[in-house]
Amino acid sequence: MRASSFTQERSLPIHHVDIIHAPHPIFKMNVKKLQALFFDFDGVLIDSNFIKNEAFRVLFQPYGDHVVSEVIAHHQQHGGISRVEKIRYAFEKIMRRSLTEDMLQQLATQYSQLVAEKVTAAPWIAGAKSFLDEIQGRVPLFVISGTPQEELQTIIRQRNMAHYFLAVMGSPVHKPDHIKVLQQRYNFNLQNCLFIGDAHTDHQTALTCNIPFIGIQGDYIFPDYVTVLPDCTSLKAAISGIFHSF
Numbered sequence: 001m002r003a004s005s006f007t008q009e010r011s012l013p014i015h016h017v018d019i020i021h022a023p024h025p026i027f028k029m030n031v032k033k034l035q036a037l038f039f040d041f042d043g044v045l046i047d048s049n050f051i052k053n054e055a056f057r058v059l060f061q062p063y064g065d066h067v068v069s070e071v072i073a074h075h076q077q078h079g080g081i082s083r084v085e086k087i088r089y090a091f092e093k094i095m096r097r098s099l100t101e102d103m104l105q106q107l108a109t110q111y112s113q114l115v116a117e118k119v120t121a122a123p124w125i126a127g128a129k130s131f132l133d134e135i136q137g138r139v140p141l142f143v144i145s146g147t148p149q150e151e152l153q154t155i156i157r158q159r160n161m162a163h164y165f166l167a168v169m170g171s172p173v174h175k176p177d178h179i180k181v182l183q184q185r186y187n188f189n190l191q192n193c194l195f196i197g198d199a200h201t202d203h204q205t206a207l208t209c210n211i212p213f214i215g216i217q218g219d220y221i222f223p224d225y226v227t228v229l230p231d232c233t234s235l236k237a238a239i240s241g242i243f244h245s246f
Contacts, residue, residue, distance in 0.1 A: 079199030
């Protein structure tokens with residue numbers, strides 16, 4: 001395995017596979033060299049979205065099945081947003097109840113307790129590990145997720161995944177802000193980078209930052225112009241369709 005030319009920065013605080021849709025022209029760019037890959041985590045590298053769905057079900061079951069259904073629907077359409085924001089939305093917009101900061105933190109902590117161990121043990125998305133094994137050292141790799149950063153970094157260490165990534169970045173900082181930090185730190189041309197995600201938030205991050213994007217199909221239905229894969233088994237081929245040198 002070739003060593004990366006980038007220094008590891010562990011302290012940075014910071015399902016056969018067809019292409020379902022053709023890429024929008026903004027993402028079909030004639031670039032020479034892929035500079036970096038940004039990955040969402042749940043549903044992209046690790047098959048863990050069902051764990052998060054069930055955690056919201058447990059958390060809101062005391063408020064009734066109708067609330068549970070609405071909360072999970074919102075969660076599925078807004079993957080990549082922090083649990084704190086989703087819990088606040090559930091109380092303020094769905095249930096129209098007051099929510100103290102203490103109660104918010106208690107619910108967020110309970111959610112973490114429901115998911116952390118299960119996510120650590122969850123299976124890989126098909127093709128993800130073999131892709132990382134092949135690409136590691138050739139292109140700088142980053143995780144940018146809505147999971148709380150400390151929890152995310154712990155999960156990645158416990159899964160023995162930390163060696164793949166230059167940085168693992170989570171909430172409460174939003175994804176576009178993380179990308180701006182990385183752009184400035186490494187002098188990336190973001191049109192020569194790629195974001196891989198499964199959620200509306202991931203796609204919007206790519207649009208906001210003007211980064212090419214590939215979707216992994218999950219609960220969210222992407223616009224017709226987005227290149228979407230059912231998993232990571234043909235991710236390399238899809239990337240090669242965007243970048244000439246990779």
